[in-house]
Amino acid sequence: MVLHGGDRPDAAESELPEGADRAAGVPSTTSASLASDYAVALLAGLVDAGVRELVLSPGSRSQAIALAAAEFERAGRLRLRVRIDERSAGFLALGLAVESGVPAVVVTTSGTAVANLHPAVLEAHHSGVPMIVLTADRPVELRGTGANQTTQQPGVFGVAVRIGHDLEAPRAGAVDSGAVRTVARAAVATALGAPDADRAPGAPSVPGPVHLNVAFREPLSAALDALPAARPEPVEVASWSQAARAGAVRVEVDVEPATVVVAGHGAGPEAESLARGLGAPLVAEVSSGSHFGPNLALGFRTLLGEPELGGAVRRVVVLGHPTLTRQVPALLTRPGVEVVVVRGAAADAYDPGRSATVVDAVDVVDTAGGAPDDRAHRAWVGRWVHAGRRVVGDDEAAPDLEAATSDDGSARAQFLRGEVALLRRSVTRRALAETLWRVTWPHDRLVLGASRLIREVDEVVPGKKIRVHANRGLAGIDGTIATAAGIALASQVDDGAPGVTRVLVGDLTLLHDVGSLLFGEGEVRPRLQVVVGNDGGGTIFDGLEVAATAPVDAMRRVQFTPHSVQLAGLATAYGWHHVLASTRAELDQALARAWDGPVLVEVPLAR
Numbered sequence: 006m007v008l009h010g011g012d013r014p015d016a017a018e019s020e021l022p023e024g025a026d027r028a029a030g031v032p033s034t035t036s037a038s039l040a041s042d043y044a045v046a047l048l049a050g051l052v053d054a055g056v057r058e059l060v061l062s063p064g065s066r067s068q069a070i071a072l073a074a075a076e077f078e079r080a081g082r083l084r085l086r087v088r089i090d091e092r093s094a095g096f097l098a099l100g101l102a103v104e105s106g107v108p109a110v111v112v113t114t115s116g117t118a119v120a121n122l123h124p125a126v127l128e129a130h131h132s133g134v135p136m137i138v139l140t141a142d143r144p145v146e147l148r149g150t151g152a153n154q155t156t157q158q159p160g161v162f163g164v165a166v167r168i169g170h171d172l173e174a175p176r177a178g179a180v181d182s183g184a185v186r187t188v189a190r191a192a193v194a195t196a197l198g199a200p201d202a203d204r205a206p207g208a209p210s211v212p213g214p215v216h217l218n219v220a221f222r223e224p225l226s227a228a229l230d231a232l233p234a235a236r237p238e239p240v241e242v243a244s245w246s247q248a249a250r251a252g253a254v255r256v257e258v259d260v261e262p263a264t265v266v267v268a269g270h271g272a273g274p275e276a277e278s279l280a281r282g283l284g285a286p287l288v289a290e291v292s293s294g295s296h297f298g299p300n301l302a303l304g305f306r307t308l309l310g311e312p313e314l315g316g317a318v319r320r321v322v323v324l325g326h327p328t329l330t331r332q333v334p335a336l337l338t339r340p341g342v343e344v345v346v347v348r349g350a351a352a353d354a355y356d357p358g359r360s361a362t363v364v365d366a367v368d369v370v371d372t373a374g375g376a377p378d379d380r381a382h383r384a385w386v387g388r389w390v391h392a393g394r395r396v397v398g399d400d401e402a403a404p405d406l407e408a409a410t411s412d413d414g415s416a417r418a419q420f421l422r423g424e425v426a427l428l429r430r431s432v433t434r435r436a437l438a439e440t441l442w443r444v445t446w447p448h449d450r451l452v453l454g455a456s457r458l459i460r461e462v463d464e465v466v467p468g469k470k471i472r473v474h475a476n477r478g479l480a481g482i483d484g485t486i487a488t489a490a491g492i493a494l495a496s497q498v499d500d501g502a503p504g505v506t507r508v509l510v511g512d513l514t515l516l517h518d519v520g521s522l523l524f525g526e527g528e529v530r531p532r533l534q535v536v537v538g539n540d541g542g543g544t545i546f547d548g549l550e551v552a553a554t555a556p557v558d559a560m561r562r563v564q565f566t567p568h569s570v571q572l573a574g575l576a577t578a579y580g581w582h583h584v585l586a587s588t589r590a591e592l593d594q595a596l597a598r599a600w601d602g603p604v605l606v607e608v609p610l611a612r
């Protein structure tokens with residue numbers, strides 16, 4: 006075994022569980038292919054360490070792993086998902102891991118197939134999502150000789166993986182299944198961010214991707230005998246927040262007025278309880294996991310610009326990764342504002358001013374500054390919360406409910422005409438955001454694509470404790486459908502779960518990941534509603550300052566990138582339902598219906 010990065014084979018071996026008899030080294034199976042024996046031993050190790058999901062794309066060099074995976078699935082020890090496109094496979098694995106918290110394995114053959122995983126690996130790296138990337142390779146004697154489909158795979162993901170191992174199936178003799186099990190177990194521990202796990206120098210000790218590059222020689226596979234018996238021994242890792250609480254760098258923050266808690270993507274519910282503990286308003290992005298609670302300040306883009314609110318802030322405690330506004334980084338870099346950043350699962354602590362105190366945990370203490378429920382704190386939070394409600398307000402006048410039950414027939418008729426007219430109105434971005442939010446319940450999942458619509462949702466929706474995901478590690482428009490499919494599939498593993506996963510994307514975001522609409526024959530189809538706000542191109546760029554001065558034609562061609570794809574035809578081609586929801590009534594109906602398969606809900610939006 007050659008390690009690149011952290012060269013610590015001893016540490017890996019010391020992970021051997023008590024009683025696991027490495028010396029025994031019995032081959033897992035007795036097939037006529039060491040490649041197959043190795044693949045079986047590796048998958049057995051991963052599954053015993055807790056892996057439940059494996060995504061693969063077909064290929065020749067990876068056949069031993071693929072066929073072994075099929076066998077593990079047949080034995081009910083693994084769920085297998087097959088995707089033709091490795092980019093889809095990578096993001097599918099990401100989504101499965103986001104939902105389950107357990108690393109999913111993604112398997113590819115050699116060559117360009119490997120590079121197609123790079124976007125998902127980067128996103129997993131930056132957002133701290135566990136993943137195990139298993140790439141098949143040529144053996145070392147064929148590398149650098151121009152052999153077909155052979156490139157430099159070890160290290161191809163650079164610093165985006167927590168660690169990479171260049172492994173090989175043995176040339177002769179038997180597979181040392183104990184040693185393979187150790188490698189598998191260590192990979193799971195590293196992917197989960199275990200504090201004492203193997204890592205390349207400088208790699209952050211948070212969850213993320215691990216690369217296992219495995220070289221196979223001919224014969225590349227053979228018929229498999231019985232699988233080795235299961236020896237389940239899942240790797241248990243405390244969540245980063247639990248680990249942080251247990252030690253590491255902590256800071257005492259006294260309860261003092263003029264503090265704000267900022268919750269970016271992935272902050273989790275800790276941000277909400279911290280805001281209450283500090284008696285501070287909570288500025289929480291929509292995918293923070295803390296967009297709820299009595300301290301939530303809606304409309305914070307506006308509030309941060311108001312002198313008596315944002316202007317009065319003296320201290321900010323940041324959790325998660327804020328990405329959706331310019332106002333938050335502006336606040337954090339303003340002179341005179343003290344910034345405390347609580348490190349999370351993301352690879353980098355968010356510190357735009359490079360001056361924050363970065364900690365693992367915050368302890369709240371009552372001091373002379375006061376207590377969270379004293380008058381000064383209640384007033385401070387109250388000002389933010391009330392101002393926020395005013396800012397967000399309502400899109401349209403509230404219905405006159407008295408008219409609905411009025412004795413006057415004409416008043417009632419007028420009320421009904423007004424309601425019908427509302428339902429016939431075309432859908433605005435705001436109505437789309439509010440409707441999706443309204444129909445999502447705790448058993449559902451909501452996934453938001455990058456671009457304009459996530460910002461619209463972030464700006465207008467009220468607090469609600471629901472699970473919202475967005476790929477905000479790098480905010481790419483790629484892989485959104487596949488990520489949502491992974492979340493949907495993992496959330497519907499338990500058949501009793503009634504929820505549906507909805508993903509809101511722009512039209513270019515859909516078209517970028519159109520290959521992920523493909524579910525091959527026999528593949529489990531997710532309970533997924535893809536809601537596309539179709540405005541004919543990338544309208545987010547209309548908001549760039551340069552749009553005011555650049556030639557209109559050039560902006561249209563190189564930024565807006567117009568298209569006239571028939572989404573209905575696209576959906577049909579991939580065997581999806583399609584529904585056009587031009588009015589609010591149609592949108593409500595489309596989202597409420599129990600579809601027997603994935604559906605594309607197309608919502609035309611004005612540019």
Ligand SMILES: Cc1ncc(C[n+]2csc(CCOP(=O)(O)OP(=O)(O)O)c2C)c(N)n1
Nearest residue numbers: 456457481482511512513514542543544545
């Ligand atoms: C992989 C990737 N390529 C390019 C971008 C830059 N980008 C951000 S938003 C966007 C356009 C999105 O258009 P659409 O999905 O239609 O959303 P809209 O803004 O129109 O609502 C692009 C190209 C990106 N974020 N990720």
Ligand SMILES: [Mg+2]
Nearest residue numbers: 511512542543
């Ligand atoms: Mg668009």
